[in-house]
Amino acid sequence: MSVFVALLLGFAPGLVWLAFFLKEDAHPEPRRMIAKAFVWGGISALAALVIEVALNDVLRNVVITLPRIFEENISVFVGFSIIEEVIKFLFIYMLVRKSSAFDEPVDAMIYMVTGALGFASAENLFLVFSNATGDVFGLMLLRFIGATLLHALSSAIVGHHWARGIKYHIEKRLVLVGLVLASIFHSIFNIMVYRFEDIIVYPTVFLILVGFFVLYDFEELKKMEESSSQ
Numbered sequence: 346m347s348v349f350v351a352l353l354l355g356f357a358p359g360l361v362w363l364a365f366f367l368k369e370d371a372h373p374e375p376r377r378m379i380a381k382a383f384v385w386g387g388i389s390a391l392a393a394l395v396i397e398v399a400l401n402d403v404l405r406n407v408v409i410t411l412p413r414i415f416e417e418n419i420s421v422f423v424g425f426s427i428i429e430e431v432i433k434f435l436f437i438y439m440l441v442r443k444s445s446a447f448d449e450p451v452d453a454m455i456y457m458v459t460g461a462l463g464f465a466s467a468e469n470l471f472l473v474f475s476n477a478t479g480d481v482f483g484l485m486l487l488r489f490i491g492a493t494l495l496h497a498l499s500s501a502i503v504g505h506h507w508a509r510g511i512k513y514h515i516e517k518r519l520v521l522v523g524l525v526l527a528s529i530f531h532s533i534f535n536i537m538v539y540r541f542e543d544i545i546v547y548p549t550v551f552l553i554l555v556g557f558f559v560l561y562d563f564e565e566l567k568k569m570e571e572s573s574s575q
Contacts, residue, residue: 354481355473358489359383359466362497366458369563370451378446382437382456386463389436393429393464400424419536426531430524433457433464433496434503450508451566457504461496469493487545494552495534498559499527505562512569530555 363383367373404424410416437460441447447456469488473481506523510516537548 351473351481352470354485355470356466358469358485358493359462361489362493363459363462366462366497366501367455369560369567370455371567372449374452374455375446378441378444378456379459382440382459383463383466385436385440386433386460386465387467388463389432389460390464390467392436393432396428396432397425400428415536415540419532422535422539423528423532426535427524427528429464429496430499430503430527430531433461433500434507434520434524436460437500449570450512451563451570453508453511454501454504454563454566457500457507458497461500462493464500465493465496490549491538491545491552494556495531498552498555499531501559501562502527502530505559505566508566 363379367379401421404420405418407420407424408418409420409423410418434457437456440460441452441456446452465488469485472484472488476484503520503523506519506526507516510519510523513519534548534551537551538545541547
């Protein structure tokens with residue numbers, strides 16, 4: 346596989362979803378800031394990986410189970426989900442919070458989703474280059490309807506709560522709520538993928554259902570902005 350094809354396959358899922366979500370912004374953000382958010386999201390994936398590797402053994406020694414639902418230890422699923430959601434948020438927060446381009450509620454969701462897709466693309470590239478001799482196309486197709494969309498939706502949840510926090514002057518509180526909800530959502534998806542390894546329809550349907558709520562959140566923030574400008 347050529348490097349060009351590998352890069353194309355690695356970036357395609359994230360860029361397709363990015364084009365989809367950017368349509369939700371009635372006042373498009375500067376392309377330079379979108380590109381920066383995407384790159385910073387990719388860098389945040391490396392930061393999250395370092396932390397996950399460092400804490401992997403520690404997390405495995407923490408036993409978390411769901412009696413009668415999931416008897417196996419799910420501490421790694423939960424721990425990694427929290428790490429990734431927090432890191433994605435912190436990188437995008439540092440990039441855009443004081444920027445003049447961050448000037449309306451929906452921007453919080455747009456930048457969080459953009460950063461999340463940069464994060465997912467970094468993961469995709471790693472998988473492409475580490476599985477160069479396997480069915481990379483099939484793998485990226487699964488990532489397109491799975492993990493790539495997962496990252497976008499979970500960060501959109503954080504972005505929605507972040508935007509509402511800014512609007513109602515309770516930013517820290519609602520960001521924390523958003524991170525908790527996003528981490529729960531992220532954990533549930535990962536557990537479903539593990540539990541139903543050969544039945545992708547369950548986690549896929551779960552993502553689609555959450556996706557409808559996220560699209561509703563976009564519309565809510567746009568209406569909020571329209572009402573405040575009248």
